[in-house]
Amino acid sequence: MISQAKRLFSLPSHLVTLKLSALLLILYPMNDLYVVMSVLGIILLVHDDLTKNHWVWLAAALAACYALISNWFSLNNHEFLIAYWCITCWLAASSNDPDKVLSWNARILVGLTFLFAELWKIFGGYFLDGSYLYYVFLAGGRFAGLASFIGDLTRETLAENRAAVDALKTLPVEGVGVALRGSPILKTWAIVFSYWTILIEAIIPIVYLSRRPALLHRYRSIPLLIFIATTYAIVPLHRFALVLNIFGFAQCPQDLAWIRGLHLLLFLLIPFF
Amino acid sequence: MNRRLQEFGQRYLVPLLVCSVVITQQFFLATSEMSTWKGSGFGMFGTIDSPRERFIAAEGILEDGTHVNLDITDALEESYSRLYWSVRCRLTSAKLNSIAAIVGNGAYDLEEGPPPVAAYLQRLEHRDGDDALEAYDDQLRRPLYKFWQGDARLKSARVRLWKLTFDPEEEFIWVNPVGEAASYDFTS
Structure with a gap:
């Protein structure tokens, strides 16, 4: 295991990025073509020459694009990101300077992803006033443990909220609804978490897409690492976190080995979150 | 020419694709009853309409x-x-x-x-x-x-x-x- 880790660190940066990307295809293939994607991922992993083979990456990119086109409206955002990334890997594998291609595209992908996510949170109408998170805490189910811990509400109350929403769904009448049982402290926490998310998601596109200020741009990975560590410890979206980690690793300046190491560490730890 | 095209593709193909998909999502949101979470405009968690x-x-x-x-x-x-x-x-x-x-x-x-x-x-x-x-x-x-x-x-x-x-x-x-x-x- 240790010798494998040492070998991984001794490989050229682009090769590590491509191998992590191949691993992603094996772990989380896109739904329609999971056999094809997994087989391509294994082929890409078995030998360094195959990892850099642009024909195999072209096949992966075409398979990913096919999966996108055939399930356009059903797929999640990270599955689109995986397809964009397969195209990037193909472009990198065809290039004389794969590190540059991977780094540039990863940086822009992170910047654009967070830019558009931030715009939705500001203009979507549900995040700026904390209402999305408040609803998720009250009736989302997913965060019942956290909501109960911070919100001065019992798990039974939260389960009752969820049951009321479910009951409403069995016999819906336009405009008819039910008052959920909440708490002022939970509402405050929802606003705090919302503003934390808005803040961190605003910083990331700025430092990724703009080269000025130079110091912030150089250490741009830090806010991304903070985002991944704080968000995905709570929100169980492992695939998105893995994709962002690969992008983070690929675009990190070569001399910041400790940051690259943190991205690798998070990549390994995320499935255990 | 080929080399310049290749370099352009390596730098701008993926970013242009991302922006095109985001614009496409806006089109589908305006013209159909699509959830804001879908279509890859990165609208997840922005609304409760998942x-x-x-x-x-x-x-x-x-x-x-x-x-x-x-x-x-x-x-x-x-x-x-x-x-x-x-x-x-x-x-x-x-x-x-x-x-x-x-x-x-x-x-x-x-x-x-x-x-x-x-x-x-x-x-x-x-x-x-x-x-x-x-x-x-x-x-x-x-x-x-x-x-x-x-x-x-x-x-x-x-x-x-x-x-x-x-x-x-x-x-x-x-x-x-x-x-x-x-x-x-x-x-x-």
């Missing part, structure tokens, strides 16, 4: 002419999960008609007891201040039939997609229809 919070409700008329409420969610999730997910991501009349046909051709079992929403009658309110129970009209009195391997068959069925809306100030959650209903009628 496909998981959208649902289909149905009502029908049995062969003996009785009007009934239908509980179809478990059957759709178990046997038609892909179509059900797809219509919740983006409503199209074709997909809803397919679900109406599935529901119309289903076999049903009578569910004993009051509908689940009856347990919350005291807490039900109408968003516009109208009487919530009046808004239900006779729906609360109708028997509930579950889509399963039962003996009851339908003469006609009507299905509709719904979504939730939340008011954080009043901690009030209510339902609104998405698009038009679809019907399946054996007599037509």
Whole structure:
């Protein structure tokens, strides 16, 4: 295991990025073509020459694009990101300077992803006033443990909220609804978490897409690492976190080995979150 | 020329693709009933209108002419999960008609007891201040039939997609229809 880790660190940066990307295809293939994607991922992993083979990456990119086109409206955002990334890997594998291609595209992908996510949170109408998170805490189910811990509400109350929403769904009448049982402290926490998310998601596109200020741009990975560590410890979206980690690793300046190491560490730890 | 094109592609193909998809998502949001979470505009968590919070409700008329409420969610999730997910991501009349046909051709079992929403009658309110129970009209009195391997068959069925809306100030959650209903009628 240790010798494998040492070998991984001794490989050229682009090769590590491509191998992590191949691993992603094996772990989380896109739904329609999971056999094809997994087989391509294994082929890409078995030998360094195959990892850099642009024909195999072209096949992966075409398979990913096919999966996108055939399930356009059903797929999640990270599955689109995986397809964009397969195209990037193909472009990198065809290039004389794969590190540059991977780094540039990863940086822009992170910047654009967070830019558009931030715009939705500001203009979507549900995040700026904390209402999305408040609803998720009250009736989302997913965060019942956290909501109960911070919100001065019992798990039974939260389960009752969820049951009321479910009951409403069995016999819906336009405009008819039910008052959920909440708490002022939970509402405050929802606003705090919302503003934390808005803040961190605003910083990331700025430092990724703009080269000025130079110091912030150089250490741009830090806010991304903070985002991944704080968000995905709570929100169980492992695939998105893995994709962002690969992008983070690929675009990190070569001399910041400790940051690259943190991205690798998070990549390994995320499935255990 | 080729080299310059290659360099352009390496730098701008993926970013242009991302921006094009985001613009496409805006187009589909403006022209169809698509969840803001879908279409890769990165709108997830920006609104509560996720496909998981959208649902289909149905009502029908049995062969003996009785009007009934239908509980179809478990059957759709178990046997038609892909179509059900797809219509919740983006409503199209074709997909809803397919679900109406599935529901119309289903076999049903009578569910004993009051509908689940009856347990919350005291807490039900109408968003516009109208009487919530009046808004239900006779729906609360109708028997509930579950889509399963039962003996009851339908003469006609009507299905509709719904979504939730939340008011954080009043901690009030209510339902609104998405698009038009679809019907399946054996007599037509």
